Amino acid sequence: xxxxxxxxxxxxxxxxLAAGRIRDLGRPWRPPSVxxxxxxxxxGGNKKMLTRRMALGLLAAPLxxxxxxxxxxxxxxRLLHGFGPGGTADILARLIATPIGEQLGQSVVVxxxxxxxxxxASAALARSQADGHTIGLLTGGHAVSAAFAQGLTFDPVNDxxxxxxxxxxxxxxxxxxDSPARDLAGLVAMAKAQPGRVTFGSAGxxxxxxxxxxxxxxxxxxQMQHVPYRGDxxxxxxxxxxxxxAMVTTSVGVLPHVRAGTLRCLAVSxxxxxxxxxxxxxxxxxxxxxxxxxxxxxxIAAPKGLPEPVAVRLHQVVAAAINxxxxxRRLDDLVDGEVDAGRPGDMRPFVAAEITRWRQVIQRQGIQxx
Numbered sequence: 001x002x003x004x005x006x007x008x009x010x011x012x013x014x015x016x017l018a019a020g021r022i023r024d025l026g027r028p029w030r031p032p033s034v035x036x037x038x039x040x041x042x043x044g045g046n047k048k049m050l051t052r053r054m055a056l057g058l059l060a061a062p063l064x065x066x067x068x069x070x071x072x073x074x075x076x077x078r079l080l081h082g083f084g085p086g087g088t089a090d091i092l093a094r095l096i097a098t099p100i101g102e103q104l105g106q107s108v109v110v111x112x113x114x115x116x117x118x119x120x121a122s123a124a125l126a127r128s129q130a131d132g133h134t135i136g137l138l139t140g141g142h143a144v145s146a147a148f149a150q151g152l153t154f155d156p157v158n159d160x161x162x163x164x165x166x167x168x169x170x171x172x173x174x175x176x177x178d179s180p181a182r183d184l185a186g187l188v189a190m191a192k193a194q195p196g197r198v199t200f201g202s203a204g205x206x207x208x209x210x211x212x213x214x215x216x217x218x219x220x221x222x223q224m225q226h227v228p229y230r231g232d233x234x235x236x237x238x239x240x241x242x243x244x245x246a247m248v249t250t251s252v253g254v255l256p257h258v259r260a261g262t263l264r265c266l267a268v269s270x271x272x273x274x275x276x277x278x279x280x281x282x283x284x285x286x287x288x289x290x291x292x293x294x295x296x297x298x299x300i301a302a303p304k305g306l307p308e309p310v311a312v313r314l315h316q317v318v319a320a321a322i323n324x325x326x327x328x329r330r331l332d333d334l335v336d337g338e339v340d341a342g343r344p345g346d347m348r349p350f351v352a353a354e355i356t357r358w359r360q361v362i363q364r365q366g367i368q369x370x
Contacts, residue, residue, distance in 0.1 A: 072132045072310050073106045080111050080125050081137040082118030083203055084231020088250040088335065089118075092298055093137045095330060096166065099321035114230040117141045117206030119152065126154035130305035132314065135163070140208035140296030143351055147358035148206060156355065161306040162347035164318040165299040169337025170270035171212050173200075173283070174254050174263045175246045176239060184266040184286030187246060191222035199225045201235040201244040209235075209248045211358065212269050212294045214367040219289045239263070251276060252334050269294040276336045295337070297354070299347050315344045 079097050083089040090112055097108035113121040118141040128134035138160075146156035173184060181187035191198040202209035205228045217224055227244050229235035232253045239247040240262065247254070248269075255276065257263040267286040268274045271293040284292040300318055302311070319341035322331060331339045342350075361367070 072307075072313075073104055075133060076107045076109050077101070077104070077132070078111055078128075078134045079108050079137060080113055080121045080134065082113055082115070082121030082139070082141070083207075084114040084229075084234050085112055086233030086253065087203060087231040088252045089137055089139055089298065090231070090233075091252060091334060092167070092331075095327070095334070096318065096321050099324065099327060100317050103317045103320060112231075115204065117145050117204040117208075117210065119145050119206065122156070123153050125301065126159040126303055128303045130161070130303040130307075132302065132306060132310040135300055135302045135314070137166070137298055138301050138351075139298045140354065141204075141206065143354035144208050144211045144358050145206045146355045147362055149359075150206075157348070157352055159304050160301045161304055161311055162351060163300040163302055163306075163311055164315045164344075165297065165340060165342040165347050165350065166318065166322060167331060167335045167337055167339050168295055168297045169250065169335035170268050170274065170295050171209060171248050172251050172254065172268050172274075172277070172280070173216075173246060173248055173266045174239065174258065175266060176242065177262055177264050179245065179264065181246070181266065182264075184281070184283065185288070187266060188216075188220045188222055188287050190245070191217075191220075191224045195223045196225055198222075198246070199227050199244040200246040200248055201227045201229055201238055202248050203232050203235060204228045204230065208294070208296045209250075211361075211367065213248045215292070215294055215361060216283065216287070216289075218367055219292055220287055236263075251336050270337075271295075274336050276333070297350075299351075301347070312344060315341065 077100075079093050081089045081093045090110070093110045097110050101108040113124055118139055121136060122138065122142055122145075125134065125136035142156060145152060173187070175181050175187065181190055187198070200213045202213055204210065205226075209232075210226060210228065213224065213226060216222070224246070227238070229238055232249045235244075235247050235249060236253050236257070238244055240257065246266075251274065254263055254265070258265050258277075265277055265280045267281055267283045268277065269283055269292075271282065271284070273282060274280060282292070283294075284290055300314065302314070321327060322339055322341055328339055
């Protein structure tokens with residue numbers, strides 16, 4: 001008759017199987033201390049038979065208990081992002097914070113830490129405790145900064161646990177309505193006629209916005225001067241005030257001005273035209289630059305070491321939040337792109353691939369960080 005310990009181990013094994021944590025009972029599981037010949041385990045000098053199911057129960061025991069998930073969250077969660085108030089990252093973070101908090105039973109407090117193309121917030125996130133109470137909204141600028149590899153105080157891949165994608169979207173290039181540049185070809189012609197004198201604004205040095213402008217410089221053979229601002233909203237205000245000739249930004253902050261007739265959109269950075277601005281050409285079309293494509297993205301990450309049950313739960317919550325029909329419509333209108341959380345584990349290889357992609361662009365086109 002099995003002992004009480006044996007019954008407990010079997011119960012744990014069945015619980016683990018019910019939770020879907022052990023996928024294949026058909027293959028023998030052998031810990032290093034198990035004799036491969038007779039699958040016995042030496043414990044205190046005595047040989048005691050360890051059945052395969054009992055071994056699975058031992059392996060699953062910490063997963064079944066999940067004390068980290070049972071105790072989380074026990075206080076408000078901070079959601080950091082690296083751009084100024086009113087920009088796409090800020091609006092996106094505040095949009096998803098409420099439904100995430102409602103599902104978890106705790107408030108999610110959005111903290112804007114603008115500067116250095118998002119690196120100030122990324123550094124703060126990397127230094128935070130990995131207990132699920134501090135998370136961050138990372139954007140394409142995270143990969144761009146890593147591609148430049150200048151002055152980072154954190155490892156852009158290995159210092160983070162990547163939880164969930166949220167959106168992918170494109171940039172727009174805009175000018176004031178009274179600009180002599182009536183289209184993107186006109187802006188390029190202005191820049192060629194005045195090397196170094198035509199300016200473009202962005203959400204910060206090292207941001208994806210910045211790199212898209214530098215890509216245009218390199219691809220079109222022009223020298224527009226970069227002027228960084230602390231976020232999209234500040235840059236848009238500067239453009240409206242005539243401080244810069246053009247702005248690389250996202251549609252969310254400038255679309256009302258475009259519709260009001262105070263700004264004019266010259267091009268979108270995606271490979272295809274925008275759903276919200278179908279009459280606006282792509283950069284490839286507008287400047288005669290075949291193959292030009294520079295989309296960006298946003299996703300949720302945490303400091304390295306986030307307990308796996310917490311990471312899994314966070315992904316589930318983010319996916320549920322952005323797939324709610326009303327929220328999905330708001331996000332579609334906000335970013336004019338693709339709303340998709342992906343699968344758990346998708347974001348880390350995606351970010352690594354983005355770093356490689358941007359590094360190749362930087363090296364191929366000889367783009368220099370200002």
